[in-house]
Amino acid sequence: MTTPQVTEPPVIAHGGGVWSVKVPIPDNPLGCTLVHLLDTDDGPVLIDTGWDDPASWSTLTAGLGLCGVAVEDVRGVVITHHHPDHHGLSARVREASGAWIAMHEADASVVRRTRANPPERWYGYLAAKLTAAGAPAEHVAPLLGARDASRLPGLDPALPDRGIAPGELLDLPGRRLRAVWTPGHTPGHVCLHLEExxxxxxxxxxxxxxxxxxxxxITPHIGLYEDPDDDTVTDPLGDYLDSLERVGRLDPAEVLPAHQHAFTDAPARVRELLAHHEERLTGLLALLCEPLTPWDLAARMEWNRPWAEIPYGSRTIAVSEAEAHVRRLVKLGRAEAVAGSDPVTYVAV
Incomplete structure (x- = not known):
């Protein structure tokens, strides 16, 4: 008789009252979010929660059980940023335990706007942005269809009930966890420095x-901050590069990221990422010897596969990343928009 295999949720004990649970992200090449569990004198606290999906919820609760914790015991949730693979299960954790949820105000504002704006407004806004970036009609059409038919549900992320201030030492009895504001991937992204x-x-x-x-x-996605209610010209890549240098100066003994695996020598990784983005900017300047739209640029940039093989959603992300890099070049005075171009094109100066 064949003995059935029992697959347990992968849990990693990092020592010193810190664990991570690999919570799956459905249909995503990243595979999983590393949800971290931090023991405190007031009870367990989670750092991020994972994607809102039944299988993800089952994995999270089972993984906590392997750490000797029931989800009902969780006292608080600290969210690094508002993306659904990090904040998605926060509402379910709070419903099960009564836990507080903390988030930086810049990302809490995104959550409030996401809940307040109907889905069709978001789809219309994104369609207009892609059109202005030079995307062809066939790429924009699915967004317009979703806007007009409201076929896709809007997100309903949990509203946080606590803020996270830059430099704040969080109120976690028995632990020293300090917030480090690191905008770039999102406007309110925070890293959390365990000063022990x-x-x-x-x-x-x-x-x-x-x-x-x-x-x-991997290199985190750095695109534009999306907000249908605000036309402020932001510089996400500039924010990210500044934040990288701030984290590099901390020189932590170990980094516990939300994807992949723990690692050491953060300053070396910071240098690699700074060099990567400088190489990106240099490559874009070479392409901008002629006027190009952000879509044109994205199609010519180097990705992990040829442009023809990049799926629909990833192309949208790539265009946003191209725009963030062009915006950085414009701010540095190394490129400019071509007056009167529609869709807008850019050229090196």
Whole structure:
């Protein structure tokens, strides 16, 4: 008789009252979100929660059980940023436990606007943005169809009930967890610096829960901050580069990111990412020897596969990333928009 295999949720014990649970993200190449569990004198606290999906919820609750914690025991949830693979299950955790939810105000504002605006307004806004960026009609058409038919549900993320102030030492009895504001991936992204000696005695200043800001083997997406109610010209890439340098100066002994795996030598990884984006900017300047739209630029940039093989949703993300890099070049005085162009084109100066 064949013995059935029992698959347990993967849980990693990092020592010093810190664990991570690999919570799956459905149909996503990232695979999972590393939800971190932090033991405090007041009870367990989660850093992020994972995607709102039945399988993800089951994995989270089972994983907490392997750490000796019931979801009903959770006292608080600290959210690194508002994206659904991090904040998605926060409402269910709060419903099950009564836990508080903390988030930086800039991302809490995004959550409030997401809840307040009907889905068709978001689809119309994104369609207009893509059209202005030079996207062809066939790429914009699905968004217009969703806007007109309201076929797709809008997001309903949990409203946080606590803020996170930059530099704040969070009120977690028995722990020293300090918020480090790291905008770029989102306007209110925060890393969380555990200012305690590393349990294995590694050299450096504590441990850093880095969310999506600092990942060991992939480059976080840096696109435009989306807001149908605000036409402020932001500089997400500039924000990100500044935030990277701030984190590099912390020199943590170990980084506990929200994807992939824990790693050491944060300053070296920061240098790699700074060099990557400088190379991107240099490459875009070479392309902008002629006027190009952000869509044109995205189609010519180097990605992890040829443009023809990049799926629909990833193309939209790529265009936003191209725009963020062009906006940085414009701010630096190295590129400018061509007057009167529609859709807008840019050229190096």
């Amino acid at each position: 000696a590393h349990p294995a005695g590694l050299r450096g200043t504590g441990r850093l829960f880095s969310g999506d800001h600092l990942l060991p083997g």
